[in-house]
Amino acid sequence: MNAFAAEAAKKGLSGSGAATKPSKEKEPLDIRDHGDVSGYETIGVPFVDDAKMSARNVNVFYAEKQAIIDVSLDIGRNEVLAMIGPSGCGKSTFLRSLNRMNDIIPICKVKGQITLDGVDIYESDQDTVLLRARVGMVFQKPNPFPKSIYENVAYGPRIHGLAHSKAEMDEIVVNSLRRAGLFDEVKDQLDKPGTGLSGGQQQRLCIARAIAVSPEVILMDEPCSALDPIASARIEELIDELKENYTIAIVTHSMQQAARVSQRTAYFHLGKLIEVGDTKDIFTIPRHQLTENYITGRFG
Ligand SMILES: Nc1ncnc2c1ncn2[C@@H]1O[C@H](COP(=O)(O)OP(=O)(O)O)[C@@H](O)[C@H]1O
Numbered sequence: 001m002n003a004f005a006a007e008a009a010k011k012g013l014s015g016s017g018a019a020t021k022p023s024k025e026k027e028p029l030d031i032r033d034h035g036d037v038s039g040y041e042t043i044g045v046p047f048v049d050d051a052k053m054s055a056r057n058v059n060v061f062y063a064e065k066q067a068i069i070d071v072s073l074d075i076g077r078n079e080v081l082a083m084i085g086p087s088g089c090g091k092s093t094f095l096r097s098l099n100r101m102n103d104i105i106p107i108c109k110v111k112g113q114i115t116l117d118g119v120d121i122y123e124s125d126q127d128t129v130l131l132r133a134r135v136g137m138v139f140q141k142p143n144p145f146p147k148s149i150y151e152n153v154a155y156g157p158r159i160h161g162l163a164h165s166k167a168e169m170d171e172i173v174v175n176s177l178r179r180a181g182l183f184d185e186v187k188d189q190l191d192k193p194g195t196g197l198s199g200g201q202q203q204r205l206c207i208a209r210a211i212a213v214s215p216e217v218i219l220m221d222e223p224c225s226a227l228d229p230i231a232s233a234r235i236e237e238l239i240d241e242l243k244e245n246y247t248i249a250i251v252t253h254s255m256q257q258a259a260r261v262s263q264r265t266a267y268f269h270l271g272k273l274i275e276v277g278d279t280k281d282i283f284t285i286p287r288h289q290l291t292e293n294y295i296t297g298r299f300g
């Protein structure tokens with residue numbers, strides 16, 4: 001038990017019970033008063049038997065500033081892992097380190113080891129374009145290319161030479177749109193601009209675009225935060241279907257969403273992985289005081 005948890009236990013604060021109580025009568029907490037996380041060890045088991053990706057002792061820096069502190073975490077094959085935590089705790093930074101998207105930020109340095117199927121993705125001979133096809137990404141704000149719906153999806157397969165004929169490309173585009181649950185809505189307007197779709201449709205188009213290159217892992221960074229509840233629900237259903245074929249890591253600020261879509265949840269706080277475990281346990285019997293404070297809404 002770490003110092004904070006020990007102190008909390010003395011006060012009778014730690015463990016189950018209190019987590020489910022409404023927090024209204026409690027004072028909101030200022031996250032800055034919980035700024036020293038240096039002594040904390042991750043609570044829960046960050047490792048799984050069948051890991052698709054594994055991070056070991058990962059530290060990420062933006063110039064001198066450390067954004068991720070010694071994080072070790074597996075993402076299991078065909079699981080949905082949710083990453084939650086207060087704004088600025090490093091969720092996006094950690095997610096981007098899983099497909100080397102941080103490489104494009106010059107001041108950003110990633111230390112430690114991250115493997116995909118046991119192979120280090122930071123090896124110098126790793127082709128990052130290929131890596132990002134295997135580990136695709138969907139962003140917070142839907143970002144279709146200023147091209148037709150068809151071309152948005154065909155773009156990746158074309159660069160990677162995945163289709164050898166127009167018919168093969170058509171098949172990839174149609175299948176990807178189907179898997180993203182968008183085909184029926186757009187089948188008569190494939191030549192229309194992707195940017196003309198609604199927000200929810202644009203996000204499903206971006207998912208179709210990610211799927212089109214047959215990724216193995218899909219990283220999603222708050223994919224529903226710009227969407228209305230109905231469009232979000234559609235994406236959540238889709239995530240549930242996609243996990244049959246893909247490994248998914250999703251950052252979300254919605255705890256309800258994390259609870260609905262994921263099997264495991266990781267709670268980050270100021271760059272540290274504080275607690276990880278089965279989603280239902282994290283939300284019903286959080287073990288760390290910080291996790292409990294977060295899920296009961298005490299960090300504003
Ligand atoms: N491109 C960047 N340059 C410098 N600092 C950054 C950059 N991106 C993120 N950070 C810093 O890293 C920390 C973690 O940020 P981020 O990963 O975006 O957190 P989250 O996604 O949990 O909100 C924050 O302190 C943020 O200011």
Ligand SMILES: [Mg+2]
Pocket residue numbers: 091092093221
């Ligand atoms: Mg973020």
